Amino acid sequence: MSYAPDSTANLARFNQTLDASAQIGVGRPGGLSRLALSDADREMRDLFVTWCEEAGLAVTVDACGNIFARREGTEPDVPPVLVGSHLDTQINGGRFDGIAGVLAALEVVRTLNDLGHATRRPLEIVNWTNEEGARFSPPMSASGAFVGAYTTDWVHGLVDDDGLSFGAELARIGYLGDAPCAPRPIDAYFELHIEQGPILDAEGRDIGIVTAGYPSHGMRVSFAGRTAHTGPTPMDQRQNALAAGARWLTMADDIGWAYAAYDGKATAARLVAWPNKAGILSDHAEAVCDVRHPDEKTAGLMAERLRRAASESAARCGCSYKIEDEWHWGGDIFDAGLVASIRAHAARLGFNHRDLQSQAGHDAYFLARHCPTAMIFTPCKDGITHNNEEFCTPESFRAGLNVLLHSVVERADRV
Ligand SMILES: [Zn+2]
Structure with missing residues (x-):
């Protein structure tokens, strides 16, 4: 078996991985309360790192706690294709927001491992620290630092409501990494995320192609x-x-x-x-x-x-x-070529898709300042999010996962 245009990601394995994440930092019924740099965040990070190492990836952590898990490509010394999102949640969060994007990236890597396909460019999975800003304001602080919008010192100095600092808490949970949190060459960034709005669910769509951010x-x-x-x-x-x-x-x-x-x-x-x-x-x-x-x-x-x-x-x-x-x-920030590629794969695979704007903030907004970036949205029930009742069916990730897989490989393998 080798990689082919009709290769499929393992939907069942992805959903099992999502279920394992949903056991860590349990909040109100069905939801998660996994605030950035809490003990639950540490537990989730540890498990994520284990999964990445089991998949043969090399894990590095930067000075803002961002975790990068790298799969080498066949061509040395070229910038990697980066795929990910965030594992932290709101205080009354759901188990899909952000998490689905990190674990979808992991499933892409696992699928490529199964197929024995080495991409030309390296692939890196990323978990961005404190995307939610629920504990340390502002949100997306560590992806902001990664692209140079904030300094690492400034991020370390953010304090929560109890007066605890980002830097001290990062060190306490053991994720103050050695790698500098600073811009470095990235070929492209992909982020799959649940829509966090009602449009895809109401229209019965399989997948959303994100063209811009509000x-x-x-x-x-x-x-x-x-x-x-x-x-x-x-x-x-x-x-x-x-x-x-x-x-x-x-x-x-x-x-x-x-x-x-x-x-x-x-x-x-x-x-x-x-x-x-x-x-x-x-x-x-x-x-x-x-x-x-x-x-x-x-x-x-x-x-x-x-x-x-x-x-x-x-x-x-x-x-x-x-x-x-x-x-x-926000604004018209996403890369037209990547957006077109995602749309083409969605159409080719027969998924019911539509273009839409993102109404929530995402790490992808910062990455778009640094490298070609695109986002994929998957449906969530009634658009309910930042709420323990946030819900996505296992099936609702089929389109997003497979379109992500093929878009990422196309980008990473291009000559
Ligand atoms: Zn999110």
Whole structure:
């Protein structure tokens, strides 16, 4: 048996591997709570590394904890084709988000091992650290560092709600690697991911060809006020940072509604304040919001309104404010050649496919800044995600797995 255009990945083996992952970091019924750099994350990483070594891969870990598992090609010293996603989850996450993409890459390698096919270029599977940003904000921090958008030191300095740092937690779980987390030549990057939206499921499609990402802007803003007694302090002398942050969040929500008719969205995502007690005004608040719109220019406009809203909410509450961090992703970023190749394989194999935009952020967005990149979406029930009820049937991965297999081999073997 050798590799052929009708070779198939082992769907049953893939689903068994997914089931094994679903036993680690169990959360609410059916879901996972496997936060980045937790003990459960370590346990999953250990198992993943074992699987990779059993598949004959050479594993390296970089300074941000990204795991790379390499299968050599027949041609030495050419950049590898990289395939993967993330194994961490949201606090009330599902067992497919991200995980399916890493394990699909593993299944591609296992299938090629079964077929005895050596690709021309090396293949590398990757597990990106902290894609979710559920524990350390912002999301996709380690793929960002890999492409040079962030420094390793900056990523190491991120802290969680308990004051624990990314760097310290990475060392604690034993995944502070030797390899530098910095840009290096990559031939192409593929990421399979569940859609995290309702379109494929509602239309009964087998697979989605991702043509672009919704342009998105996010920001983290701090508000500084002054603690004071909640009783005697007159309204015009208050500097209530909690109120300033809360105003900004509701203004963000209003921005979303203002653009909702054309599929714009804004998210008031997070607010923390200190001291956040009943008898005292808070002197510090920190909030996170983001905006998304299918049109790049309009997304930029919404982001500008969000910045102005931060300034207005601070002024209204007598506080000062600072935009601590800002991020932007999405747009027309995916490689047209790779997208066409994925579409052609989906059609050739007889799968019911359609083009669509990604509405969530993914590591692929950062990789697209660095090398030709493409994404494949698989259906998920009713689009439910970041929820323990996230569900994908075993069968729903058949199209994605096989299209991934053939697209990756085509790219890796090209002359
Ligand atoms: Zn994900």
